Each structure stands twice: as C-alpha cells, then as structure tokens.
Amino acid sequence: MIIIKSRKEIEKIKSSCNIVARALEELKKMVCPGITTRELDRIAEDFIVKSGGIPAFKGYRGYPSASCISVNEEIVHGIPSGRCLKDGDIVSIDLGVLLDGYYGDAAITVAVNKIDNETRKLLEVTEKSLYKAIDIAMTGNRVADISCTIQDYVEGAGYSVVREFVGHGIGRSLHEDPPVPNFGERGKGPRLKAGMVLAIEPMVNAGGSDLLILDNGWTAVTKDGRRSAHFEHTVAITEDGPLILSML
Ligand code: MF3
Ligand code: CO
Helix, strand or coil, X not given: CCCCCCHHHHHHHHHHHHHHHHHHHHHHHHCCCCCEHHHHHHHHHHHHHHCCCEECCCCHHHCCCCEEEEECCEEECCCCXXXXXXXXXXXXXXXXXXXXXXXXXXXXXXXXXXXXXXXXXXXXXXHHXXXXXXXXXXXXXXXXXXXXXXXXXXXXCCCEECCCCCEEECCCCCCEEEEECCCCCCCCCCECCCCCEEEECCEEECCCCCEEECCCCCCEXXXXXXXXXXXXXXXXXXXXXXXXXXCC
C-alpha cells in the first residue's frame, strides 16, 4: 500500500533528509587516500547524532553500521571496515536518518583524488540517470516511467543497471511501497500522485549486471569485478512537480 504524505509530513521527511545531505557534504570533504571506511562511518554517525537524528541503517535487519560505504566493485551495503581508500578509488556513501518519526535516505559516489576518464564517465552517467528520473517524477506519470528512464539512459551509455536492489517509498518506514526498480517498461506500475515520497537510487555497473553477496551476508559486489556507482535522492511528488528533499 502506498502511503500518501501530508505537507507537514513531507516537511518532516525533509528535515531528516537535511541531516543526510549535510552529513554527505561533510563526508565528501573527508574522502582522501589513507582514510578508512570505518573512520568515515564514525564521522557520519557523530554528525547524525549531534544533529539530533538517529542513524537509520544501524540495527536495521542487523546491519552493523550507521552508513553503507561501498568501494569500487562493491555495489551497495559495503560495511565500514579498516579498508584504506586509495588514489583512484571510487566510494559510494549511503546514509539514512530517522528524525521525529520520519526517515530520509540519500547516497553519493565520490572519487578519491584523481580517477581515470572511464570511471569519471560511470559516475557522471549514474548521477545523470538519477536527475533524468527525478525530472519525470510527476503526477500523471507512472513508477515504471522512472525505472525505464534510468534503464534506457544507463544502457544507452553502455552500462548496466542492478536488478536485485531497488528504490522505494519512504516515510514512517525506511522502506515502503512502491518498489522503484532501475529497470522496467514505460507506462507500467502505479500512477504517481502528489504526496508520494520516493527514494530513487540507480545502481550502475560498468560491466555486467550480475552480482554476488559477500560472506558478511550484506555487501553486494559485481560478479565481473568491474566498478559500480550509486546515487540516491529522496523525492516528493507534488502538484508543482518533483521536490528533491535530500538536496541542500
Ligand atoms: N539506501 C539503501 C536502501 O534503501 C540502504 C539500506 S542499508 C540498510 O536499501 F542497512 F539499512 F539495509
Ligand atoms: Co534507499
């Protein structure tokens, strides 16, 4: 069941998202060769807590950390560890915050110093696919129009979309209906209505779409070992068009 949010509820989700967005800005500045993903997670958790929020991922189905930090071939749900970032790596940082009963969720992928042109293009295409999807996230269109927009653009650029993980509705729960896949057929799925709030999150692989889950039971990595990028925003559907709640 898709839960429609009031204006007031959307404001609350925006407040949660604001902590997420500011934490991501902070983390982006801290990304450098030599820092460990655990240190980044620490910064994320401290930032969220001192802002009055609760890290939404910690404890979610037993997930151990405040953030998901996925490096290079890791797609999503990278568990912060002693792994040191290196020059030329890419790092996806995914954060969720609970504040006053409502969740916010967003992710970015950041370059560690200088990355090669091929990797830069992967990041650009993934981020652009998110904004193209947001552009059509308006009343009258359908959920699969979002999905299809992402898939067409990503595959047109020669990359693949991940199938096993999808975007989602968000509000009083971190994951609500409807699922928002990054693949689909135009014109399918529920119609978008004002008051829906969606976390749209393309996960894009440089190579094939197949993935494996590591022995930790969480971390998804590409089967072919090639790199993957992830960008996510929490977006409200309004009568005046899409409103990106997780943007500063
Ligand atoms: N943004 C991801 C999602 O919505 C992150 C969830 S991490 C988890 O699925 F630890 F909470 F599962
Ligand atoms: Co999400």
